[in-house]
């Protein structure tokens with residue numbers, strides 16, 4: 395049984411990059427959250443700031459983890475703790491250079507073909523402040 399990463403209560407699996415956004419079922423994309431911190435007012439499904447915050451955290455982790463410029467499928471599978479089949483699927487549509495797949499492309503793909511920035515949080519805060 396998993397515990398909520400925020401409060402420690404019994405938790406469900408949350409996909410940081412939602413499945414509907416192209417999120418993949420791999421360990422780093424999973425966050426354990428109780429019902430309240432998952433579906434409640436401050437949770438990522440109802441609160442855009444929380445959602446973006448979790449995505450920025452994941453994106454940072456991926457940049458730290460995949461710190462080389464290029465990766466081969468096997469290496470990528472090891473780094474992300476996924477099987478080679480999944481890694482192969484992941485890079486299927488990416489350009490294969492002779493050194494391997496570019497980590498920037500892999501991260502972009504893992505983030506659901508989106509790049510997240512800190513300012514996305516601020517934009518929302520300003521919106522709240524003016525509300």
Ligand SMILES: [Zn+2]
Pocket residue numbers: 398399400401402403427428429430431
């Ligand atoms: Zn909780």
Ligand SMILES: [Zn+2]
Pocket residue numbers: 407408409432439
């Ligand atoms: Zn969720």
